Amino acid sequence: MLRSQATRLIANSRAIGAKRTFSLATSSFNRQFTKPLISTRGLKQINFGGTVETVYERGDWPREKLLNYFKDDTFALIGYGSQGYGQGLNLRDNGLNVVIGVRKDGASWKAALEDGWIPGENLFTVEEAIKKGTYVMNLLSDAAQSETWSTIKPLLNKNQTLYFSHGFSPVFSDLTHVEPPKDLDVILVAPKGSGRTVRSLFKEGRGINSSYAVWNDVTGKAHEKSQALAVAIGSGYVYQTTFEKEVNSDLYGERGCLMGGIHGMFLAQYEVLRENGHSPSEAFNETVEEATQSLYPLIGKYGMDYMYDACSTTARRGALDWYPVFKDALKPVFEDLYASTKNGNETKRSLEFNSQPDYREKLESELETIRNMEIWRVGKEVRKLRPENK
Numbered sequence: 542m543l544r545s546q547a548t549r550l551i552a553n554s555r556a557i558g559a560k561r562t563f564s565l566a567t568s569s570f571n572r573q574f575t576k577p578l579i580s581t582r583g584l585k586q587i588n589f590g591g592t593v594e595t596v597y598e599r600g601d602w603p604r605e606k607l608l609n610y611f612k613d614d615t616f617a618l619i620g621y622g623s624q625g626y627g628q629g630l631n632l633r634d635n636g637l638n639v640v641i642g643v644r645k646d647g648a649s650w651k652a653a654l655e656d657g658w659i660p661g662e663n664l665f666t667v668e669e670a671i672k673k674g675t676y677v678m679n680l681l682s683d684a685a686q687s688e689t690w691s692t693i694k695p696l697l698n699k700n701q702t703l704y705f706s707h708g709f710s711p712v713f714s715d716l717t718h719v720e721p722p723k724d725l726d727v728i729l730v731a732p733k734g735s736g737r738t739v740r741s742l743f744k745e746g747r748g749i750n751s752s753y754a755v756w757n758d759v760t761g762k763a764h765e766k767s768q769a770l771a772v773a774i775g776s777g778y779v780y781q782t783t784f785e786k787e788v789n790s791d792l793y794g795e796r797g798c799l800m801g802g803i804h805g806m807f808l809a810q811y812e813v814l815r816e817n818g819h820s821p822s823e824a825f826n827e828t829v830e831e832a833t834q835s836l837y838p839l840i841g842k843y844g845m846d847y848m849y850d851a852c853s854t855t856a857r858r859g860a861l862d863w864y865p866v867f868k869d870a871l872k873p874v875f876e877d878l879y880a881s882t883k884n885g886n887e888t889k890r891s892l893e894f895n896s897q898p899d900y901r902e903k904l905e906s907e908l909e910t911i912r913n914m915e916i917w918r919v920g921k922e923v924r925k926l927r928p929e930n931k
């Protein structure tokens with residue numbers, strides 16, 4: 542056995558051992574909802590591949606400190622979609638005072654009732670909730686933030702802090718018309734994942750990574766407030782950004798490697814295999830199943846080099862030769878995408894589409910097209926064949 546392989550095996554068994562220990566802590570957390578705020582890595586200055594950045598963690602805001610810091614505050618969460626659900630329940634489980642503001646009897650109102658929010662106690666209309674909040678957390682969909690701004694803005698006062706989870710509305714104010722008042726603190730905490738994951742990781746005793754940014758710092762405490770609130774909503778570690786950088790990187794990433802880019806790459810590879818006579822089962826397994834079930838989790842857990850190392854010498858040689866070819870072919874596409882994000886085209890398109898009264902039906906019809914593609918119909922059958930799904 543090579544020395545490097547032996548070292549890796551030891552490192553892995555340590556990682557697996559660490560995971561086991563963590564699971565035990567997790568079950569105790571599920572009962573108490575207190576453990577994550579006590580865990581700490583203790584480091585604030587991290588050298589990220591040669592660039593030193595300051596990060597904030599749960600250890601910087603232990604539970605008692607958080608409760609004390611926010612003891613006089615009420616968090617008015619406006620909107621109870623993906624992020625409203627995740628952030629709202631995490632704040633509530635952390636012992637903070639939260640009220641939800643949504644359209645009466647809409648889908649979110651019903652979802653909030655199911656999650657135990659009580660009308661008249663901590664579930665209100667948008668207007669009522671804003672009046673009760675010292676923090677107004679605008680977690681409406683981005684299109685809805687623009688549509689409702691003319692009614693929300695007059696309800697805000699200088700003693701409140703206005704919070705977003707995306708830079709979209711204020712950064713592209715020429716398109717959204719969301720111009721935050723200048724006399725109050727305006728902050729952002731953007732979890733790097735869906736609200737469902739914000740919640741599920743928190744319940745497991747883990748945490749989603751988030752960025753934070755400050756738009757207005759009237760009180761001189763906007764940075765501190767953002768860092769504390771990021772921990773309170775269940776973040777793992779938090780890094781600083783600006784509203785502009787957050788929105789550009791976020792729109793770019795989801796159109797690229799996170800969703801659009803990876804979908805396009807799966808389709809291209811699958812189609813070429815099918816055009817060359819490969820069966821659907823073979824084309825799907827070589828494109829998606831092996832990626833999601835075997836290789837991508839290795840990248841997530843231990844890194845890209847580990848994934849290469851775990852594969853055959855034949856696979857390694859080929860991948861090492863071909864990744865620069867893909868990078869060179871795709872870089873111009875990413876450059877176009879970044880430009881389209883930065884110049885507001887992506888925002889314009891999103892606002893125009895998502896503000897249409899029938900946007901849900903139109904979206905559903907596009908998702909139906911995806912659902913009916915051969916590749917994803919094959920995927921459905923392949924998933925059923927997994928032994929754990931039998």
Ligand SMILES: NC(=O)c1ccc[n+]([C@@H]2O[C@H](COP(=O)([O-])OP(=O)(O)OC[C@H]3O[C@@H](n4cnc5c(N)ncnc54)[C@H](OP(=O)(O)O)[C@@H]3O)[C@@H](O)[C@H]2O)c1
Nearest residue numbers: 620621622623624644647648649680681682685706707735
């Ligand atoms: N989802 C993510 O993965 C994610 C990740 C990071 C940051 N963010 C950001 O977090 C914010 C919230 O996103 P989200 O994905 O949680 O939103 P979402 O799931 O689309 O939630 C939509 C919410 O907006 C309400 N709403 C829609 N139109 C409305 C209107 N005209 N008037 C009043 N309420 C209206 C909905 O209420 P009804 O049920 O009554 O329609 C619902 O409560 C956005 O800024 C987003 O960019 C999202």
